[in-house]
Amino acid sequence: MSIAIDTRSVSSRKPSLLLDELLLDQRVLRTPVVEISEHSGGRFSHLIPLTKPSPGEQYAFDVNLDACTGCKACVVACHTMNGLDENESWRDVFSITDTSSNLTQTITKACHHCEDPACANGCPVLAYEKDETTGIVRHLDDQCIGCSYCMMKCPYDVPKWNVKKGIVRKCDMCQSRLSAGEAPACVQSCPNEAIRIRVVKKDADVGVLFPGAFDRSYTQPTSVYHTKRKDLPSGTDQKSEAQHHGPLAWMLVLTQLSVGGILFGKHPLACALLGALGVAISTLHLGQPLKAWRAFLGWRKSWLSREILAFGAYVPLAGLSVIDPRATPLALAAGIVSVICSIMVYVDTRRPQWRWQVTVPRFAATTLVMVLPWMLVGPLAALLVWERHRFFTR
């Protein structure tokens, strides 16, 4: 095939004119020709209950495992429909695989809106609220001080840390959508209708949540997972490690050394300073330190709140004991209570790596280190901080 093109004659039309026209046209947007519906309306209303829960009932996620194929549309829909940050979603999909058999099961999971929510019980500032009618466990983002203790308390890895905002955020079952008769983001996004909202009875005995999930007696999660499969693989739920634990490692070691110092009659000023330094460092792990003054609010249920209160008493008493040795027994008592609270903060998470058999010896040993002369305490303290890092990450 021969192609003979007379370029001179054709390029009489200046290319730059076309270029300008095309660059300009690229800036012109096409406006919608038709009115576009913005909301789902009642499209997915068959996936949510028609009525509000009666007393003794609450809303819960109902997951049909047989319909979940692991496409993860729910994860991204949660991200988009709630306007979350770039990598943030309150829903996770993971799979449990039994390597000995041939079985894999994908599991979609958001907040289980527990009857006895560990997150709320652990929160030192009452940044969680369990709605009396719906049972939805809502997180108050503006109340949160970013201590991330709820992330350690929740055995299902539900509260998510938001680095940018310095707070935790979590699923609220798209409360505002539900109250408007609209399905939550994950519910309406599932191509296979694997997720629904339904009303469940409280205190219902429904067995394990899903294979490998944490013992439900701790928080009484309300989600219902069902399957026709008789051979679900066993597996484990993933748990993320504690967030930014560096300051906490220092805090624990320094305050425990401080209390041990008082116990073994070390120089009161050194002890008071160690304690004060430890408490000061602990605030570095807060995302919203200016709001931390509310930390007393949760004392009825939260060991973290109690720990903060105890240290709040211990540090001034330790200081007082420098001036007046008569305060020393009081300071020692407050110190021991503080260390016990520290122990309980971790034991109360019920995570195996922080069970009392692990935590008590470590924290007690740190306190007892002060029986040694100062020249040995220094290097040992460094070792202890390193060990405490491992305590958080193992």
Added chain:
Amino acid sequence: MSLQLREWDGPLTRDLVRHPPKVLGKAVCGFCSTGCGLKLHENGVVTPDLDYTVNQGTACPKGWEALSVLDAPDRATVPLHHGKPVSWAEAMSIFTTKMREVGPENAAFISTGQIMTEEMALLGAVAKFGMGILHGDGNTRQCMATAVAAYKESFGFDAPPFTYADFEQSDVLVFVGANPCIAHPILWQRVLNNKRNPKIVVIDPRTTETAAAATMHLRLRPKSDLALFYGLAHQIIQLGGTDKAFVQASTSGYEQMREHVQAYDLDRTSSETDIAMSDIRMLARWIVEGTPRVSFWWTMGVNQGHQATRTAQSIINLALMTGNIGKPGTGANSITGQCNAMGSRLFSNTTNLLGGHDFTNPIHREKVARATGIPLERIPTRPSLAYDQILQEVEEGRIKALWIIATNPAHSWIQQGRFQKLASKLEFLVVQDMYHSTETARMAHLLLPAAAWGEKEGTFINSERRHGYSMKVRRPPGQALSDFSIFRLVAESWGCGDLFREWSSPAEVFKILQRCSADQPCDITSIQGYEQLIREGGVQWPPGQGKERRLFEDGKFFTPDRKARFVVADPQPPIETPDDAYPLVLLTGRGSSAQWHTETRTGKSQVLSKLHPSELILTLHPSDAGHIVDGQKVLVQSRRGSIKATAQLRTTVRRGEAFLPMHNPQVNQLTLEVVDPISRQPSYKHCTVRVTAESTVGVVSSGRSGV
């Protein structure tokens, strides 16, 4: 600082955006061929279109993130010449000068299934009719060429017969080499919508997500499909399952097929496929009992193979012999890969002349000349070479310039080492892409910055032949231009702009393509412009009554005698088979629903990146692991390359086999360039490797007996 005890509301609480911002427009998704309708909002938010027939208000993760991947620091914003910014005028001058230096007869283009139909048509027209480039092919060669070749020969035209409603109306669905749960999640939605309690059969060497959800999973030996389908045909004949009236009236070649499959008795079929005789018999019975509501669905596991076309036809044979075609819930159905693979097949002007015509047919050339106003003598009289043949020409120094549009062969082409070596021989490599960072863009001598989906308008054709419209709702960064505009600039710069005066906008080109389609099976002349596509939520070719329609309801096919053909061949072993040095068969495929091909786009979304492992995972059968433990770093070596991965020991692969996801840029260092001789589609799903622990040199024992 607030002194309230509890703050129920405040800036952090209000930070959540529970109501998506204003909708700017609608578009058919630009990732896969499902062709979901999406609503495009302000601030890069996307939600699924509730009113669109295809997806009915849902989308997979990629669709939800379709706009956010456009905001990336590595978007191409200005033309780059050897990495240095140049103006568009300079870029065009360099383009024209270099292409003329090399000569259009020594240049080729590689198009894509990722741009609009109107754009690929303009590209094919400008390159071939305007510039005189003879050879151009698309990345659809990597995914759909086999289905095209099979349909053309069996049906007389590249005509996937189905409509998505067939998923819902079938009693037996047979998926072959397809994993819709992950690759096409919204099609799986349609399967689950089926209220007829269907039997779902998955034929796949791997226990995929779809296999796990199936009623029956046949774990066949990789690439033993021909024997299986011939064996099934034989069983069906024995069970008296042949639809004699349909075969008589609507097909030809049945007798030869029947004789051919005689040899595939249960013993042979079972021993060649590793599938139990009872399972083969049971599936044959299900097909017979399920008739006339049995549908067959295939995708890359079939299309990518050394005998791919014949394999696809062995599936088509089953549908034809049982009369499972042209009725609700039936069909031999190829699920397409890319959003506009079908557009590329019909309108890219590469293998076929515009509108599914034949370059070698003088009547077709005259018709297209009339429809387009292009002088007849400018229409080449032979089709392009295929992708692999173009690369062969590059390797041998006959093709010296390559123009690659919206595809990333430096990552995706099979046997990567060879591609990279031959591409370095090119005198002129032009890459037109929305990112300057793709593996291929980084090799370019000249990079042309392209606007993306959402930043331009046009139409796609999905798997069920539905033309759908995508709106332009955003401005691209910098001076990036739509591919359409770039092709117009090239035409102008080359000096053939006058030929394409009428091709002034996508809407105008759509009209031209309509004229090209006249009297073809894909006749779309009756579509009333983009308005109808928007109003009706897409229109399937050829337009008819209702929102969904299938082909061949009258039992008439597109062959000259209007009869479908049975086509058979003898199975051949794969080119590379396991031996002591490389004892494992490596399969590749999609990793997750959040990843798209070479991840040039999906890799930009942080939320999508959370949804799959960040490291390359090699799935290995525990019996092949030797001393390798789960999670260990391993070396995967083939005769062509060696890459590192993390071993995951699972019985989801068969003994003697291993799997790697294709999205990782290194995986194709291992694959072997074998193509189906008919469709010339590469066989990504069969080569041999050995796996060793990274620190040791011991070879993993072969788990396979008898090879």
